[in-house]
Amino acid sequence: MAIKEILDRIKTSLGADAPAEISALIADAVREAQDILDSLSAANKESATRKAKIRELEAELEAKNSELEKASSSNTKAELERLKKIEEEYLKRKQEEEEKLIRTWQEKAKVFEVKDTDPLYETVSKIKDKFVLEGDITPEIAQKNLAAMQLLETAGVFNPPAKEASGYAPAANNEKPKSSDYTFGQELKNRKR
Amino acid sequence: MNIRDLLLDIKSPQAPVISEVVKALGVLETAQFGFSSDFLRHEYEVLKEDGEAAIRSVNGSIVSTMENSIMASVQLPSIQRLVTIDQIIKMKYGSLEAFLDSKSRTATYIRSIMQKLAQAVIYGDDPTFGVSGAFKGLRQIAKANGQLIGSLNGSTGSCTSIIAVHWAENETQIVIPEQENGNLVQMELVGGGTLQAPTADTTTGAKNLNYSVSFWTNAALQCGSKYSVAAIKRITPNTPPTAALIDELIDAVKGMADGRTFLYMNRLGRRLVKELKNTKLELAPSDTDYNTVVASWDNIPIVLDEMIVSTETTALD
Numbered sequence: 001m002a003i004k005e006i007l008d009r010i011k012t013s014l015g016a017d018a019p020a021e022i023s024a025l026i027a028d029a030v031r032e033a034q035d036i037l038d039s040l041s042a043a044n045k046e047s048a049t050r051k052a053k054i055r056e057l058e059a060e061l062e063a064k065n066s067e068l069e070k071a072s073s074s075n076t077k078a079e080l081e082r083l084k085k086i087e088e089e090y091l092k093r094k095q096e097e098e099e100k101l102i103r104t105w106q107e108k109a110k111v112f113e114v115k116d117t118d119p120l121y122e123t124v125s126k127i128k129d130k131f132v133l134e135g136d137i138t139p140e141i142a143q144k145n146l147a148a149m150q151l152l153e154t155a156g157v158f159n160p161p162a163k164e165a166s167g168y169a170p171a172a173n174n175e176k177p178k179s180s181d182y183t184f185g186q187e188l189k190n191r192k193r
Numbered sequence: 194m195n196i197r198d199l200l201l202d203i204k205s206p207q208a209p210v211i212s213e214v215v216k217a218l219g220v221l222e223t224a225q226f227g228f229s230s231d232f233l234r235h236e237y238e239v240l241k242e243d244g245e246a247a248i249r250s251v252n253g254s255i256v257s258t259m260e261n262s263i264m265a266s267v268q269l270p271s272i273q274r275l276v277t278i279d280q281i282i283k284m285k286y287g288s289l290e291a292f293l294d295s296k297s298r299t300a301t302y303i304r305s306i307m308q309k310l311a312q313a314v315i316y317g318d319d320p321t322f323g324v325s326g327a328f329k330g331l332r333q334i335a336k337a338n339g340q341l342i343g344s345l346n347g348s349t350g351s352c353t354s355i356i357a358v359h360w361a362e363n364e365t366q367i368v369i370p371e372q373e374n375g376n377l378v379q380m381e382l383v384g385g386g387t388l389q390a391p392t393a394d395t396t397t398g399a400k401n402l403n404y405s406v407s408f409w410t411n412a413a414l415q416c417g418s419k420y421s422v423a424a425i426k427r428i429t430p431n432t433p434p435t436a437a438l439i440d441e442l443i444d445a446v447k448g449m450a451d452g453r454t455f456l457y458m459n460r461l462g463r464r465l466v467k468e469l470k471n472t473k474l475e476l477a478p479s480d481t482d483y484n485t486v487v488a489s490w491d492n493i494p495i496v497l498d499e500m501i502v503s504t505e506t507t508a509l510d
Contacts, residue, residue, distance in 0.1 A: 181296070182206045182207055182209070182210050182296075182299065183293060183294045183295055183296055183298070183299040184293040184294075184298075184299050184302065184380050184406070184408075185289075185290045185291060185292065185293035185294025185295065185299075186294060187206070187293075187376075187380060188289065188290045188293060188380075188382070189290050189294075
C-alpha cells in the first residue's frame with residue numbers, strides 16, 4: 001500500500017475529533033510523502049533518459065565494432081598489400097627513370113671532354129659553361145641539360161667539320177665510310193665502336 | 194669474277210683501294226677470283242681430259258667413260274707484312290688509329306702484300322723468283338703440265354716469259370678465304386696495340402720501344418685443268434717470240450677472245466711483240482692502225498705485269 005493511502009486511512013480513522021495538532025502533523029506527513037513521491041518520480045524519469053542514452057551508445061559501439069571487424073577481414077588486407085606493392089613498384093620505376101636520365105646526361109656530357117687537338121674543341125669550349133656539369137646532378141638538372149643538348153645536336157653543332165670534297169657522294173650517317181676513304185685507321189676506329 | 198667485282202659483290206670497304214692497287218699488277222687485275230672451299234684450305238677437281246661422247250642409234254649401245262678427274266687441294270698461306278712504329282712516331286700522331294688513318298699509308302701496305310701475291314701467282318714458291326712457302330705459280334704449273342711452248346734458247350739469267358692463262362670459274366682461279374668483315378687484307382695490332390720492347394741487341398740487352406701492326410692476306414692459285422696455263426720460255430731480245438709461237442701459246446690454253454684468256458708479259462716481252470708487229474704487219478699507206486699500240490693479240494688482251502722478270506734462268510724450265 002502506498003504511503004499516502006496509509007496516511008489518509010490514519011487521518012480517516014482519527015475522525016473529526018482528533019486533536020488539531022495531530023491533524024496538522026498528518027497533513028504535514030501527507031505533503032512530505034507527496035514531495036518524496038514527486039522527487040522519486042522525477043528521479044525515475046531521469047534514470048530512464050540515461051538508460052535510453054546508454055542503449056543508444058551501446059548500439060553505436062556495436063556498429064563501430066562491426067565496421068572494425070569488417071575492416072580487418074582478410075580481403076581488405078590483401079587489397080592493402082596489393083596497393084602497397086603498386087606504390088613500391090611506382091617508386092622503384094621512378095627512381096630508375098631518374099637514374100637513367102642522369103646516366104644519359106653523363107654519357108652525353110662526354111662530348112665536353114674533347115682534347116684541344118680535336119676539331120670540335122673550340123665549339124665545345126664556347127658552350128660548355130651553359131651546362132651544369134659540376135656538383136650533384138639531380139634528375140631535374142639532367143633533364144634541363146639534355147633538353148639543351150638535344151637542341152644543339154639538332155642544330156648540328158657537334159657534327160665534325162666537313163672534309164674537303166672528294167668527288168664521291170657523301171655517306172649516310174649510319175653507313176660504313178665510303179671505301180674510297182678507307183684507311184686502316186678508320187678500320188680500327190670502327191672496331192672500337 | 195675479277196677481284197674488283199668480287200670485293201664489290203661482298204661490299205668490301207677495301208674494294209676501291211685494292212682495285213686501284215692492282216692496276217699496276219696485271220695478273221691480279223685480270224685474274225678470276227673465288228672463295229676457298231674450307232677457309233684456309235681449298236679442295237677442287239682437276240680435269241685430266243674432257244670425257245668423250247659418242248653417237249648411239251636406236252636400240253644401240255654405248256661405251257661408258259669414267260669421270261676423268263682427280264681431287265686436289267691447296268693450302269692458303271699467309272702473305273704478311275709486319276709494320277713497326279716507333280714510340281716517338283706514335284706519340285707524334287697521338288694514336289695508332291691516327292697513324293694508320295692515311296690513305297697513302299693504307300695503299301702502301303696493301304700494295305706490298307698484293308705485289309707479293311702477284312709474284313707468288315706467277316712464280317709460285319720458286320726459290321729464286323717466287324716466294325718461299327707459297328703455292329705453285331703459273332710458271333711452275335705450265336712446266337709441270339708440259340705447257341712450255343717453243344724452243345727459244347735465250348741465255349740463262351736474261352730471259353723472260355710470256356704466259357697465257359685461260360681463267361675459269363671454279364677451275365682456274367685465285368682463291369681467297371671468305372672473311373666475315375669482307376676485307377681482303379686483314380689487320381691485327383700486336384699485343385692489342387700496346388707498347389712492345391723487343392730486344393734489339395742480345396749482347397748489351399738493349400731494347401727497342403715500338404708498336405707493331407700485322408697485315409696479311411691468305412690466297413692460293415687453283416689450276417684445275419692442263420689447259421689453264423701455258424708459257425713461252427727463254428725469251429730475250431736476241432731470241433724474240435714469233436707470231437706462230439704466240440698463236441701456239443694461245444692454242445695451248447684453248448684460248449679465245451672470250452674475256453677470260455689473257456697474255457701476261459713484262460715490258461721486254463711487250464716490246465718484242467711490238468717489234469714482231471713491225472716486222473710482220475703490212476699496211477696500206479692510208480691505214481692508221483700501224484700506230485696503234487699492241488693491246489691484244491687476235492683480240493686476246495695483252496696485259497703488262499712487272500712481276501714477270503727479265504732475269505729468268507733455265508732453272509725454271
